[in-house]
Amino acid sequence: MVFENLDPQLQKFITKRFKEPTLPQKLAIPAILSGMNILLLAQTGTGKTESAMLPVFHFLIKEKLKPISALYITPLKSLNRDLLDRLLWWGNETGLEISVSHGDTSAYERKLQLEFPPNMLITTLETLQPILTAKRFREHLRNVKYIILDEVHETVDSKRGV
Secondary structure (H helix, E strand, C coil), X not given: CHHHHCCHHHHHHHHHHCCCCCHHHHHHHHHHHCCCCCCCCCCCCXXXXXXXXXXXXHHHHHHCCCCCCEEEEECXXXXXXXXXXXXXXXXHHHCCCEEEECCCCCHHHHHHXXXXXXXXXXXXXXXXXXXXXXXXXXXXXXXCCEEEECCHXXXXXXXXXX
16 A cells, blocks of 8 residues: 555554555655655545655655745645645644744744744745745745645736736
């Protein structure tokens, strides 16, 4: 089974979420684990998020990368909150720090992200621009090794996608 290729720490918790891998997970997880960049297209509810994230969590655990080593970019702030709840569950189970940054993120939260950067930062395209130009954030972003661009079809042919 494809989940057996993941870190044992992840395997302990996968059964809480999945009885068996979905087709997107069967196809995507081995490709990502082998180092490939992929474009994953599948219907809603087929485990796309975990198809991309489980291998990233695997690498974050195994390689003990410096924060911020994974960047998850969503097209809408509302997706950030839904996604944060799901990914926080995995983070809490594995000990990985996950945080969200968008236009409504308080100054206090941003300060915490700068002083104690998470392993993974979830953000929107609009928030990514000021993050890229902020000197201290840019220093943390030098560690980024994994980028997940969610809902790419929502942005690819617009000014936002440029």
